[in-house]
Amino acid sequence: MRDDLMRPVYHPAGGDDDLRVAMVELQAGRWRAARNLLLATSSRGLRTSRTQVLAVAAAGADVVDVWLAEEPDAYDPQMMRARVFVERALRAHRQQHTGVAEFEARARHAAQMAAQRAPQDPVPWVCLLALAQIDRHQRRPEHRVRSAEPMLPPGPWQLLDEVTRRDPYNREAYHRVLQFLLARNAPPSAQLASVFDFGRWVASWAPAGTPMLLLPAYAQVEQCRLQRAEGKVHPLWRRQWAEEPMHSYSLDAFHGWFKKADPAMRSLTDLNYLAYALWAGHQYLEAAAVFTAMEPYATREPWVSLEERPPGPNGGQELMLRARRESLAYANSHAPPASSCQGPVGHSSRLA
Incomplete structure (x- = not known):
């Protein structure tokens, strides 16, 4: 195909058609497609990446709160609530919002609750790892743990270990560490x-x-x-x-x-x-x-x-x-x- 005919398509779902449908439904205030998608996703790596993209689509509305109200005993809406809260906290941090501490505390609590509910799910631990980049001065003890690799600085290494114990080689977890290293208070x-x-x-x-x-x-x-x-x-x-x-x-x-x-x-x-x-x-x-x-x-x-x-x-x-x-x-x-x-x-x- 010639370049004048080939124009790239920019979409967070890429070629994942099921994810694209679920995103459209979430943005329209409907959550059932997202629920069905997550129920059908058995791979932990794919589940991690799909929930991250879904959270981006849902962060601007209350659709996940509606889902949780409709299915209060289900785990997935509770986990997605943590995902959405983390996305909002990171947005507030990037925008230097005055209420970022409140957003972060809410996200941390939601992730901890999800981790207690499903101890084997890596996603809540990925959420906690994602929040580390907000703590630029590494005030929280879990963000200044010494690394087993001497050349690396103190950081959220125990949180990374928690993710890898549940899902070895989780892509998002390692990229969250990269973001932390770029955000920490250092030259x-x-x-x-x-x-x-x-x-x-x-x-x-x-x-x-x-x-x-x-x-x-x-x-x-x-x-x-x-x-x-x-x-x-x-x-x-x-x-x-x-x-x-x-x-x-x-x-x-x-x-x-x-x-x-x-x-x-x-x-x-x-x-x-x-x-x-x-x-x-x-x-x-x-x-x-x-x-x-x-x-x-x-x-x-x-x-x-x-x-x-x-x-x-x-x-x-x-x-x-x-x-x-x-x-x-x-x-x-x-x-x-x-x-x-x-x-x-x-x-x-x-x-x-």
């Missing part, structure tokens, strides 16, 4: 160093099929954001993706995650980060496979943060289409007939 250089250390450490032991292999790419993008904010982006910044260690990290993520993970479980955000990393590192055949797998969906990040000039009204779309065009053109002229890389595209994540 930007120290924040960035901890993000790089965390990403490389996790990628060194993360097994094949897990999205944590992409964490070094997220750290690299954060470096560009920081340099851009300080007006220090080098004109040849893209070359770093073709050099070690990023070149190896990107290929490891392609072969170890993209090629082995269940397509339905692949985050659309992760696909976009991987597509950029491969294209910027001149791995055009691999980048083309990722672009093909995620069509027609896309996310704004990392493209909007990595445009070489101030982003226009389309928010990174021009760079994404350029990378896609160059990758597919190279693949069409160099690759053998297409293999089975293509598959269903998972939903997007607002994280990272």
